[in-house]
Amino acid sequence: MTHSRALRVGVDIGGTFTDMAILDDSGIVAVGKTLTTHSEPAAAVEDVLRQTLTDHRLDPAAITTVVHGTTLVTNALIERRGARTALLTTEGFRDVVEMGREHRYELYDLALELPRPLVPRHLRFGVSERVLADGSVDTPLDTAAVKRLATELSGAGVEAVAVCFLHSHTNGAHERQAREIIRSVAPELRVALSSEVNPEIREYERASTTLANVYVQQLVETYLEDLRARLRGLGLRCDPLIMLSNGGVAAVDVARRFPIRMLESGPAGGALGAVAFGREAGRPDQIAFDMGGTTAKLCMIEAHRPLVTHTFEVDRVYRMRAGSGLPVRAPVIDMIEIGTGGGSIARVSPLGLITVGPDSAGSEPGPVSYGRGGTHCTVTDADVVLGYLDPHRFLGGDMALDADAAYAAVKEQIADPLGITVAEAAWGIHATADESMANAARVHAIERGQDPARLPLFVSGGNGPLHGPGVAAALGSPSLVAPPAAGVLSALGFLSAPMSIDIVRSRHATLSTVEHSSARDLFAEMEHEGAEVLAASGVDRGDIVHERTLEMRFAGQGNEIEVPVPHLGDGWRDALAASFAEQYRQRFGTVAPRGVETEILTWRVASRGPDPRARLHLAGTRDGSGARTGERDAYFPAVGGYVSTGVHDRYRLAPGTVLEGPALVQERESTLVVPPGARCTVTEDSSILVEFTPAPAERAPAERDPVRHDPARPDQHDPAQPDPAHYGTAQHGPAQRDSAQGEDR
Incomplete structure (x- = not known):
């Protein structure tokens, strides 16, 4: 073993892949990725950690922190794999949950x-x-x-x-x-x-939240014990910390008691990573976009903070319909989930349109190109045909893709039924996925009073850099930011999260009747409870900070908004009323009416420890030598179809390097596609900033000879055969959108 510095590990179990990142004081020293083992999730964590430690000659005893996020709770609720549970309620109210x-x-x-x-x-x-x-x-x-x-x-x-x-x-x-x-x-x-x-x-x-919590508690406890035992078996001396849905982390005992707070722990990491990079680069407002193998998630970042909501729905009967799922009341980073990922299945609809998702091939069996028995054409298969993914370098070469099988699936399931070329069919799948995600992003931003055309798009996930440029172009975003190790950014984001707990009380009263002393005492009681939980998890009491908010509304209304609480000093009621009016204006774009009584429903305190010091940069220095590793044919309709495109090694690009599109920038877990007309710059924090300029006038796309052209062999340069048909992004079916948040908008 050659590494002696303290190491910090983040692990994220997703629907398709389990991701891992390892940091030391200098930055990112290792990353890992493996297929998720759904029947035994901790096994994938053990495998990827063992392999990465071995490959990089790292000492397990040097690991001081492990932060873990998982989809276990969500999957258990959807698949109904929890405990046999009963409900006790007040007589006459047992049917409320139905x-x-x-x-x-x-x-x-x-x-x-x-x-x-x-x-x-x-x-x-x-x-x-x-x-x-x-x-x-x-x-x-x-x-x-x-x-x-x-x-x-x-x-x-x-x-x-x-x-x-x-x-x-x-x-x-x-x-x-x-x-x-x-x-x-x-x-x-x-x-x-x-x-x-x-x-x-x-x-x-x-009632729904309490049922969900106890329903999965046994499953979570068993899993966490299994995970702890496997980590100890690898030589680790620390217990894992668990990522919560609110963007903080907690000790295992807190997660075991309130497993429902882990519901969206995995997706929270991408938003936290966006915040960490945005804070260092001076980007307070941005859109965080994470696209993995099963779904895409999107979150608004305002003033270096991800927006948080307190209502979430799980196991929806209709994926796109709010109100069709089981409500859960818990603090969750406010993001939408879109049924589009690398494994999303593409089909031709009865109307003759290409549709993508929301169902996914996942990791078992996965896309056709995985060679694991998958038969349905997916987004990843289309990206292989388009030349965006190198079949021989997927996951750094650890997993080869079957380009011939992908080509055959796109041809048989999409191209032949529509009477178009294979390249056009693959581009239709790719563009449809981009447009569906852009539509969801546009609505999500506007609902929160933001203009997506003025915000940079921060991309992560294994497919975020690949599809992010198309989403950004559809939104009219001025730029795109691709961080280092984007494919495992959720795991990296975990390592920037503080220890935290949210305490809540419901005390319904009109603002004019709330006494200063009672408000002060209630907040003090909640802050004491939060401090006790964090202190028991090892946080120094002197480092704990508390943020107070209230959920308020006009008297007689059915919904409320969250309002920051000013200092409870002289004139505190007037200050609180002004804070409510400002939040009302931001949310609804109009001045709050005068002379209407306001009331308080819920009191909240978010107690947090200090932010961990985590450098999310690539460790070491790079002079740019050998960064261009070759060329391969990639499909860009804007410049006529398949064109020879430079391929660059992300790990060798030096800060300040400028590339003009089209270009492909590869790292082990993801590929950044720089479209024609775009310009990208490697920044000091190892991110790549992509700036968009008007693309040249589109020419008719070219399709290679379907017999002779092999996307897996970039050395082939068959003459392009022009085809006058061109399928743009808006022609391939309706957007697949999932507004995953609550019913009280």
Whole structure:
């Protein structure tokens, strides 16, 4: 072993690949990527870490930090692989989780399917008790009924119980009492209380979140123990830290108690990486775009902070319809998920249009070009045909792609049915994917009061640099930023996240009736709770900072907005009202009405430790020698089709290097496609800045001889055969968009 400095490791388990990055004080020293093992996720983590440590001669004992994000919770909820769970609620309210809000998310669909609760009706039980909205007790808890139910549930094979009594967010005494009874009778049952998991107003969302938390708890605990044992087996001396959906990290014990806060832990890393690079380069506002093998995610960064929401939906019946999934109330980085990734399946619709996704070939079996049994043509297969991916250098040469199989799949499934050339079909798949993601990005930005045409696009994920230029062009973005190790940026982003926890209370009151002392005391209580959690995770109390926000609305409204809380000094009510008015103006583009009473619903405190010092640069120096490694044919309609395109090694490009498009910049996990008319510059932080200029007038694209042209052999230069047909980005079917966030916009 040759490395003696302290090492920090980030690991992200995605739908197709498991990514890993290793840092020391000088920057990125190693990255790794392997196919995700869905049946045993920790196995892929162990394999990629062992292989990377061996390849780079790194000492496992030098690793001081491991930060881990995973899709385990999301997948378990979608696939219904959780514990056999029961629900205890106030008598007469056991059907709340099935009735929901009685909202028809698709008004005219006569065969409408509603989200299926995690607990069937025969395992939902009402108990005699009643707490009123002000927290006072109207009817005491029927302890004998709880004891009897606990005995019956244990005998029936139930493994977990969620307790969600009416108004327990105000007074959770009955829930705590029920837990003590259940534990005394059936100590093997896991019990989750809504007053602890999600102490917020709105019973349906509170019950749904509590159920989801306890439903996956056993699975998460087993997984985390397996992961910890595998890391110890490799020689690591530290326990992993777990990435949370809010953009912070937590100790294993916190994640085990509240696994629902891991719901979107993986995608959070890409947004955090964008923030880290943006802060160093002076880009406070940008669009973070991450495209992997299964999905693409997009997030708005404002003033060096990713936007955060507190409502999320999982397991939607209709992927594109808000309200068709199970609501979860937890702090989540506000991003949209788009059903487009490298493994997204391309088809010809009944209308004769090319469509892409939202279903994906994933990693098992994967795209046709993976050679693992996949039969459906995918975006990755199209990119191989277009010459953007080198079949012999995929994942640094560790995984060869079958270019012939990709070509045959595109021809048979897309080109022949449409009567177009294979190159046109492949370009149609590529362009359709770009346009669908650009449409989603455009709507997401506008909904948040941003103009996407003025924001740079920060790309990450294995397919982000490859498709990002097309998305940026469709948005009219002035530039694109491709960071180093973009293909594993989520894992890198984890290493820039502080320890954090979010504390929440619901206390409904009009602003004019809230006393200064009660507001001060409530925030102090919440800050103390947050500090206790972080201190138990090893954070020095002197390094903890707290951010206060309130969810406020005009009296009588049904939705609220989050408002930063000014200093609680003299004139604090006027200052808070002004803060609310400013947030209202930013959100809705109009001045808040005067003379209308405002009210507070929810109080929030975000407690955070210090930001870790992480250099996300490539370690070492580069003089640019040998950076151009060759050429291969790549397809660009703007300049006539297949053209000989320079290929450059990302790891050898020196800061200040300027390249003119078309060009291909390769690193182990991703390829940056620089289109014709664009200019890219390697910046001091090892990123590549791509600036767009008007492209030359498009000529008719050329298709190589389908028999003789082999995308895997760049040395072939058959005469181009012009074809007058040209398929632009807007002609290939509707966008596939998934607005993955909550129902209260």
